[in-house]
Amino acid sequence: MLKDIVSTHKSAFAPGASTELRAQRNLVRRVVMQNGNLVGNARSDTKGVSARVYKNGLYGFASAAELSEAAVKKALEKATYNAAFLDSHAGRGKGALPFIQSGVRPADEDMNDVPQKTYIDFLRAVDNYIQKKYPKLLSRSVVSACDSMEKLICTSDGYASHIIAPRGYVYTMLTAEGKDKAPVELYEVFGGRGTFDRSFSKPELLFDTIDRLHERLMHKAEGVHAEAGNKLCILGGILSGMLAHEAVGHTVEADLVLAGSVAQHLLNKPVASPLVSMVDFAHTALGETAPLPVYVDDEGVAAEDALLIQEGILRGYMVNREMGERLKMAPQGNARAYMFSDEPLIRMRNTTVMPGTSTLDDMISSVDDGYYLLNSGNGQADATGEFMFGITMGYEIKNGKLGRALKDTTVSGVAFDMLKTVDMVGDTVTWSSSGYCGKKQRMPVGMGGPALRCRITIGGR
Amino acid sequence: MRNPKDLAKLALRMLMEAGADEASAAATRSELNEFNADAGEFSLMRTTFDKSVSLVFIKDHKRGAVSLNDNSPEALKAAVEECVTSAQSGEPDEAWGLADVPQDKVFESGAEMNVDKLFSRTDELIRTIGKEYPKIMIDQLIVSHVHVKSAYANSHQVNYEGEDSFYGVSLACLAREGEKSSSFSGVGSMLYSLDRPFIELDGIRITLSDAQKQIDTMPADGKYEGTVVFTPGCLQEVLGALAGNYVGNSVILEGTSQWLNKLGQHVADARITLSSQPHHPDMVAGQRYTGEGFLAEDYDIIKDGVLENFMLSLYVANKTGHRHAPNDSFAAVMKNGDTPITDIIKSIDKGLLVGRFSGGAPGANGEFSGVAKNAFLIKNGQVTHAVSETMISGNLAGMLNNVRGISSEVFKDGGSVLPYLAVDGITISGK
Structure with missing residues (x-):
């Protein structure tokens, strides 16, 4: 979890301005299997801090790709400078924003992080099922796409919050030959909010829906054009x-x-x-x-x-x-x-x-x-x-x-x-x-x- | 803070020490400065300081990739371990590889940012639009300057270092009159210099004047086969779909491309030459090296109607026995014709001039259908009224064999150089 490096800087917020400080981390995990080939196997981790300052009707924003006190200070100073620059060049002379209700909202989720092998093994099981049961398909793709967003937010008024928002999905895309010999394709998405391991306990739980997907694909392979x-x-x-x-x-x-x-x-x-x-x-x-x-x-x-x-x-x-x-x-x-x-x-x-x-x-x-x-x-x-x-x-x-x-x-x-x-x-x-x-x-x-x-x-x- | 070159070399060394057979590391450090105007007024000045590291580890033909934006020693060490574990989790595939021709090159482009000039050019554009195009409402105008230092190193003695600096302009707008409004229009450009007012950049004036004519629309009448003229901006979307459907990695690897066995054969009208040219003199910050470490070169996808190359990564090329693409950007250049667009339009009895296509992704068979946006009816050689609720449908590959004309004019937006393309045999259906 992110360490709180933002709230201690609240005292540095410029008077008369609305200021937001945010520390954030995004995790993305992606595995792509096409016709059984593991063509994508990647993880990314992006983090940093940002500040936004609203003054006289205009915003200044700055971010730095680092989770540190120095980065918070740099972002805050630059955002303040940017708001002042814009105000001096295109000032609107508007007042501060009305106050909003303040409070604290703690985190209540986990980040979406399981070993890459978990995704690969799961997809392999799904892919094997499709390959064995439907060998006549022209092609098949299975993809796991998971992301998590974690934010620590401190504002001059309003809620201080710690947000963790993980999502995890598995996509299956099947392609078959249509009656006119042209390929037809159809896909299904599984998953939703939460970490991958909680959404996808067993590959077998997807099989009934994959069967239905294949059935619909076969219908589509015999499909007709809609009448315009x-x-x-x-x-x-x-x-x-x-x-x-x-x-x-x-x-x-x-x-x-x-x-x-x-x-x-x-x-x-x-x-x-x-x-x-x-x-x-x-x-x-x-x-x-x-x-x-x-x-x-x-x-x-x-x-x-x-x-x-x-x-x-x-x-x-x-x-x-x-x-x-x-x-x-x-x-x-x-x-x-x-x-x-x-x-x-x-x-x-x-x-x-x-x-x-x-x-x-x-x-x-x-x-x-x-x-x-x-x-x-x-x-x-x-x-x-x-x-x-x-x-x-x-x-x-x-x-x-x-x-x-x-x-x-x-x-x-x-x-x-x-x-x-x-x-x-x-x-x-x-x-x-x-x-x-x-x-x-x-x-x-x-x-x-x-x-x-x-x-x-x-x-x- | 380490510079990208030292960081890439350090990361590569760590990957090799972790046991890689092959490995690569890429690093960037960038600063972006941006002005935003929303609903016609300045709203935001934004600065981002960013950095990135991307690692690829291959051992026993297993590949893992990790990217992060933390270049601290601890984060790099953890990322290398994660990359190794990720590779070990996969399965061996001999098709994985990296560029193996030793290189040592440095690239530079662009100029330092002038923030006051950037602001004044932006302000000038907003004022000019207000004065000369009074019905236009700017939804969002984003002007930016990016300065990026980059480096790449791989285990085959491939080393690149780059420094690019360029401006960008992106305008989304609509036209309003009373309670009526047009559809969204969008136009953008990348550029090296602020010498010219933004209003004079390719495509901006025509986008604004067309939007003002699109407040009052009517559907096309009935359903018929006609000619569709794609503007250069819309042609870019069409070519992106074409690339994905016929020559891209997925469709070649899966074997679903209908051009799979057509290399060296005519797939388009002989007037069509389509290439990816990051070195074209009108490209801004064009690609200089690929993600796999090859020196980026210009190449033809279709030359005089003949399919010359697929757009393949090294992996898919190795997997399928084809050649990998000489660059992995899509710096689209279509060879222009010799007829002015006005003359092409004069030759059309019934059709549409289409500025944007809002459609479903074409099926694997290339069939597409969608709404013609920012579009005008062409009747008896004249562009007449703007249309709405009008659909066009056809086949991407079929379209390239049904070319009526390619304009002599091209639009250059820093990422593409494209003409107008007129094609016959498109189904146009109104209400």
Whole structure:
């Protein structure tokens, strides 16, 4: 665990400024096996300190790649200098930030660190299973990707906190030959919050899901192109989570709101069907610990849930302390930085469409002609709310029953138009947390949602 | 604090003393200074002092790799032990290796930072945008200066030392009018000197003026096969996908590339020459040596339509019997054509000019579909209105055999030199 080298420097904080000091360590462990070859076997350990000083409406930031008293002093002095430089050249003459509640939040996790052999042996067992059971595959990849973030934060006001956030995942990617001889692929992700050894006790526990993955891959190998156009679709939970994050979440981050996102003029206006509510959960979601809980953010704000959409009405933005002051909204713990050398940005945490009352079976049986879309490879959205998701697994729905699988395709739309077409919301939330959200820096985020019945434009071919 | 050269040599010695058959060590020390403007106003001045050490240990054909940013003797000792343990945990594979041609070279590029000039150029850009492009809202402008000292040493008497210093400009913006706004637009450049105002860098003015025309959009009409003109910025994304799908490490190692057996054969229109040229005079801080210790050289991936090289690491090259890539960056250069882009557009009956592609990663078969962003409809040889909610789909490899034209103009952003590329036979579907 990190030794506290930051709190003793609080007395050196400049008066009249808001200051944050952070000591941080990031561990990454990655093993990649492709067709049985161990092509990646790497560990990284990155640590250092940073300081950020807010004065007269502008920030100065500095970091040093060392965990030492000298490094803290250097970062603090340089950050103070940078804030003064910017103030003298582009000063805004704004006052200090409003005080926030202070407190202490101790660590309650462990860093994600097991010997490399643990990952390799686990992947080898998974790979052997796939190779033996499915020898006709064109290729297979298994990857373990684990990261841990540890932060010690001291702020001029707010919470002093010690944060440890480990994640561990195993990816399996299978490729088979399609009926047209072209390769088709499909992947599955296992794991979540916590250290690898706690998430992955036995390789055998993955085998049933791998069998299902293979079964779906075989369906996809016989798959058809989706018919292009605006279709009635059931979006699975993975996709509705992506919608919550990409297409809605980003447009209601205050920095993007101030830059002119579509949400700028929509506060307290209808943006979705009354069946749709959306929340960015801080640490506890739907009665359980959220996939990637945040208790205190990097500005020392005690984290609370951010209500984004309530029964179809846009109710809030996600802010940091400075933008919260500008927009007259209380900060709720959304300011986070990825590495020690990164400044905190407004980031989502566990962004979710709230569950409704419909069962998935009822939703599928309600569709005469449409698609059930399960998985996505990637997704992007725009300031306008226009979004695109790559679809890697889906099925036709004909007369209320699942039909043929789909080849890879794309869905797109404008979030606040498409959400108004939602007329059934599933009763079960599916979460995902393995990815990184890309902004200026990357950041682990959780997202989730129930199945949604809606109209959406599908790419086809 | 040790300099990177001494650190790399020390780390290499420690790896060899730990019993390596082969080993390498790379070290960097860097300082970054950066100004940020958010929502059109200065917001942050940031300085980072960073360092890194990367170790590779190979023994009995087993390989381990560790990276860290702590160069204290205790941390290095622990990292070497971790690297050894990591290698021992793996399985032997004779394909692992490092560059084995002795080298001893020093590289330098760039100039010292002028922080006042960097600020004034940034301020000038913000003011110029405000005056000449009044509908533009800067979402985020990041200007930076990086100074990095680096060194590499491996057990085959390969030694490199480098010092690079360069500026970067990255602009994300949109255009607004009342309650309406355009999509995001982005443009960036790396450069050695602050002689020119940032507004004059390749791609900046056109990005700003196009964004202002993209506030009012309409979907393309119906579904049809048409011509798509990719801007140089969008072409860079397309080429990245192409590299991953057909010539990169994973697809060659897995054997799923559809170009697996096509070296020496035509895979594209004869006008296509695509290369990776870190030594191109318009590249900024281009790669000088590879991660495996080879002296970086320019090379063609496709020459006159013929597939010349895959983009392979030494490991995958050894594994598959192909040649490793002469550099492991992707400093993309596409040979320009001899027709101005306006003339290419005049030849198009129906199609799109696409500035950004928002799509799913193409499948292994190269099929792609996604939304045409920052895009305009082309009709009867004219660029008409901006489009939204318009999808394009096609096949990456097929596209290269369906070239309508390559522009004579190229954009140089310090990391690539690319023209406009017009391809026929793309499915365009609006509402």
